[in-house]
């Protein structure tokens with residue numbers, strides 16, 4: 553008897569990228585991944601951990617440096633037929649209307665004109681866009697464009713649907729709608745898709761959709777752990793089982809990100825660390841909540857998220873900022889405020905600013921670096937581009953810009969430097 557092979561098998565997949573004048577950047581380290589027929593697998597990990605790289609490798613769009621992928625047992629050596637991808641920002645061709653954009657997805661089926669049109673119309677219907685066949689991309693909202701992207705993937709009748717953060721560019725309501733619709737399509741068996749592999753950094757999304765959740769660790773990217781989910785659909789977010797699952801995911805993610813600095817409560821962060829996009833008011837808000845009677849003895853993360861009406865993922869980013877600033881830390885799904893964090897929470901605005909400045913310069917390597925460069929220069933200024941370029945040794949241009957945005961906001965608040973967006977200069981004083 554022969555056993556059906558998995559749809560995807562990635563065996564010891566390793567990938568590094570060349571960098572000029574530096575050692576190679578190891579992005580994936582010996583990753584093993586199996587996708588079996590009939591399951592939704594979520595890959596959950598931090599930004600920059602190598603999730604998209606892994607997707608490109610299993611789809612045959614990128615070669616591994618070592619290791620091998622198999623598609624139904626056959627080695628992958630080029631783009632895989634039978635797999636469709638949906639990206640975060642789905643690129644629709646602006647000069648084609650919805651119907652024509654969707655038809656593009658059917659190319660591989662080699663159908664005649666009429667059959668292709670019929671299939672495309674069905675796919676448009678499936679994603680709830682009937683009536684918009686002749687609309688052009690510029691007339692569509694973000695959510696509708698993502699639906700077109702999904703239809704384009706579905707029309708190819710893939711065995712495996714691969715989605716790379718398909719909802720993260722959408723607002724919360726739109727992404728929830730689209731996610732629910734996708735789950736319905738899946739649960740009701742309305743498509744020929746056998747399995748779905750979806751990348752996200754949203755824990756609730758994973759908890760809502762997945763049969764199996766793979767927690768992806770970073771530096772270099774590896775699979776840290778797996779959570780098998782046995783909660784039937786539809787899953788209500790408020791249900792205890794789903795809440796417990798989110799707690800478990802949270803726990804696993806915390807474990808995965810502290811693995812490299814075992815025994816250390818706080819980690820040293822490199823200059824190019826992906827600073828979480830968090831505003832000062834959010835930091836202040838959480839710390840002040842943590843010293844209220846409700847939370848001062850014990851602050852469970854999901855209870856805290858509930859109490860302050862925050863999505864757990866937003867809370868997660870804020871907590872990460874508190875950890876790197878050493879104002880609070882997490883242990884076993886509970887968050888603990890540090891002595892300096894308590895002092896901050898109880899201080900007036902001026903003293904809060906002083907404490908923040910001290911923590912920023914002591915622990916945020918990039919902030920300290922920028923300050924030092926400015927101090928050393930006679931002009932006491934340096935261009936934004938200088939730092940943007942420097943960060944690109946480790947980050948993509950977009951990621952570098954995101955990191956700079958955060959450090960500039962924090963640095964401005966702390967008054968350790970200022971930034972003039974018109975001239976593109978960072979400086980020690982205001983030159984407005």
Ligand SMILES: Nc1ncnc2c1ncn2[C@@H]1O[C@H](COP(=O)(O)OP(=O)(O)OP(=O)(O)O)[C@@H](O)[C@H]1O
Nearest residue numbers: 569579598599600601602603604605606946947948
């Ligand atoms: N073609 C490339 N050349 C050089 N470095 C690359 C290339 N593609 C990716 N990288 C680097 O590999 C690392 C992982 O990138 P990848 O896009 O796979 O991460 P990710 O987990 O998908 O992140 P995100 O959540 O931000 O999408 C990053 O540090 C990135 O800068």
Ligand SMILES: [Mg+2]
Nearest residue numbers: 603604605716
């Ligand atoms: Mg990615």
